[in-house]
Amino acid sequence: MKKKTKTILKTAVIAAVIxxxxxxxxxxxxxxxxxxxxxxxxxxxxxRVDHTFTGTVAAKxxxxxxxxxxGVKITEVDVKEGDQVKKGDxxxxxxxxxxxxxxxxxxxxxxxxxxxxxMQIKQAQAAYNHLKSNIDxxxxxxxxxAQGSVDSAYASLLSALRAYNNxxxxxxxxxxxxxxxxxxxxxxxxxxxxxxxxSTQQAKDAQSHARDKADDQDVxxxxxxxxQQIDTAKMNEAQAQTAYDxxxxxxxxxxxxxxxxxxxxxxxxxxxxxxxxxxxxxxxAAVRSNDQQLENDQLSIESAxxxxxxxxxxxxxxxxxxxxxxxxxxAPISGEVTKLNAKVGNITDMTNTTSLATITDYSTMKVDxxxxxxxxxxxxxxDKVKITVSALKKDYDGTxxxxxxxxxxxxxxxxxxxxxxxxxxETVKGGMSAVVTLTVTDLKKVPSLPAEDIMTADDGTSYIxxxxxxxxxxxxxxxxxxxxxxxxTQINKGVKDGETVYYDPASVVSSSSDDSGYDEGDGEDAGYxx
Numbered sequence: 001m002k003k004k005t006k007t008i009l010k011t012a013v014i015a016a017v018i019x020x021x022x023x024x025x026x027x028x029x030x031x032x033x034x035x036x037x038x039x040x041x042x043x044x045x046x047x048r049v050d051h052t053f054t055g056t057v058a059a060k061x062x063x064x065x066x067x068x069x070x071g072v073k074i075t076e077v078d079v080k081e082g083d084q085v086k087k088g089d090x091x092x093x094x095x096x097x098x099x100x101x102x103x104x105x106x107x108x109x110x111x112x113x114x115x116x117x118x119m120q121i122k123q124a125q126a127a128y129n130h131l132k133s134n135i136d137x138x139x140x141x142x143x144x145x146a147q148g149s150v151d152s153a154y155a156s157l158l159s160a161l162r163a164y165n166n167x168x169x170x171x172x173x174x175x176x177x178x179x180x181x182x183x184x185x186x187x188x189x190x191x192x193x194x195x196x197x198x199s200t201q202q203a204k205d206a207q208s209h210a211r212d213k214a215d216d217q218d219v220x221x222x223x224x225x226x227x228q229q230i231d232t233a234k235m236n237e238a239q240a241q242t243a244y245d246x247x248x249x250x251x252x253x254x255x256x257x258x259x260x261x262x263x264x265x266x267x268x269x270x271x272x273x274x275x276x277x278x279x280x281x282x283x284x285a286a287v288r289s290n291d292q293q294l295e296n297d298q299l300s301i302e303s304a305x306x307x308x309x310x311x312x313x314x315x316x317x318x319x320x321x322x323x324x325x326x327x328x329x330x331a332p333i334s335g336e337v338t339k340l341n342a343k344v345g346n347i348t349d350m351t352n353t354t355s356l357a358t359i360t361d362y363s364t365m366k367v368d369x370x371x372x373x374x375x376x377x378x379x380x381x382x383d384k385v386k387i388t389v390s391a392l393k394k395d396y397d398g399t400x401x402x403x404x405x406x407x408x409x410x411x412x413x414x415x416x417x418x419x420x421x422x423x424x425x426e427t428v429k430g431g432m433s434a435v436v437t438l439t440v441t442d443l444k445k446v447p448s449l450p451a452e453d454i455m456t457a458d459d460g461t462s463y464i465x466x467x468x469x470x471x472x473x474x475x476x477x478x479x480x481x482x483x484x485x486x487x488x489t490q491i492n493k494g495v496k497d498g499e500t501v502y503y504d505p506a507s508v509v510s511s512s513s514d515d516s517g518y519d520e521g522d523g524e525d526a527g528y529x530x
């Protein structure tokens with residue numbers, strides 16, 4: 001072999017030692033032995049380096065068609081084996097009668113509930129509006145009755161007061177100071193009680209007015225402040241009532257000692273006052289009852305509106321309707337129906353493990369290959385490759401789409417699983433063997449030398465000889481080599497295109513050895529003297 005390598009050198013040395021030992025002598029190369037140089041010309045050549053891998057063609061994508069609904073009868077099958085389908089095409093249909101009945105019942109229930117809730121809202125609103133209108137217009141019977149009682153009691157009170165005042169004007173001088181003082185105390189307490197009762201009523205009226213105003217403005221009414229005002233007025237009224245009751249008790253004690261017509265009239269006046277107070281309380285109670293009823297009616301309206309909210313029922317109905325989509329089985333991908341299990345009348349698998357059909361997409365095929373760890377260093381996703389299907393003797397353009405990140409080790413050898421995809425025609429079938437070719441070097445018309453004519457020194461550098469200026473001396477020259485296809489090697493530096501160079505086909509000893517047969521001299525211009 002003409003290419004000189006370290007391996008060749010070591011082999012030659014070992015062979016020489018063995019030969020010397022066997023023959024009992026050692027032949028040393030003579031320094032003045034003349035090499036047999038041969039010439040070769042640097043020429044432009046195409047250099048192409050391919051890495052090839054073998055694999056089996058398979059469909060890129062294959063999917064089983066499954067039913068999301070189990071235990072349902074198949075009513076229609078729209079395809080047969082070998083049919084070409086597109087994604088979304090109907091494969092089969094399932095019996096929806098049970099689901100349709102559920103949808104019908106749910107819709108009927110929603111409609112009935114909506115009608116009932118609407119009636120409840122209408123009735124509650126009518127009751128509220130009727131009571132509110134009667135109160136605003138002064139037509140409420142309970143208020144009218146209570147107001148009549150107040151008016152009647154007030155008339156009786158005025159009558160008793162006039163009778164009493166007339167008697168007082170006639171008999172005032174006849175009364176003792178004790179009874180007169182007690183009577184004055186009762187009068188004072190009564191006036192205080194009436195004022196306190198009026199304050200209580202005013203506080204309640206103010207609250208009712210504020211509530212109506214809030215309702216008109218459709219804002220929430222905060223009764224905290226007005227409740228405090230009413231409570232304070234009620235407390236003052238209770239204190240005035242207590243004072244009035246005590247004054248009456250004092251008067252009664254004084255009256256025991258002195259009975260006359262004036263005291264009888266005064267008794268009637270007190271009775272009329274009590275009746276009037278009770279009538280006022282009755283009126284206030286009627287107002288409070290109406291206010292409470294209005295609040296109850298308003299709560300009834302809100303409660304009816306809440307009950308009328310059928311969001312959950314509507315969601316359940318929509319969910320049932322959406323389930324109908326699952327009763328139409330469609331193709332998950334485009335391709336050929338390569339297997340069909342579905343038959344009309346069959347019941348879908350309860351365990352949901354049996355496919356109704358299998359669809360295979362043959363438009364894009366793949367080849368799974370195993371890449372050695374050194375080749376994996378040059379291979380990357382996206383690389384363009386040539387795929388040769390052996391049985392068809394046809395080539396296809398492909399792309400590397402996947403390379404494992406982790407190597408698989410088998411019998412101490414590491415390799416990486418990779419996948420190559422390509423667009424196939426109808427002649428390509430799954431299971432065919434294929435060769436994947438990756439071009440790692442493709443150089444056109446680059447300066448080159450035959451790979452076997454380039455010599456290699458012990459330090460790994462490449463060199464050749466050139467003829468000296470004297471036409472007799474051969475000078476060694478280091479060259480920078482590039483890609484090689486095993487036949488030609490690219491020359492990057494050291495010689496020019498068309499230049500004639502020389503090599504020693506018989507030389508097997510490293511050029512750096514003392515027995516190499518030439519004098520290195522000085523640098524790259526050093527040469528061997530003939």
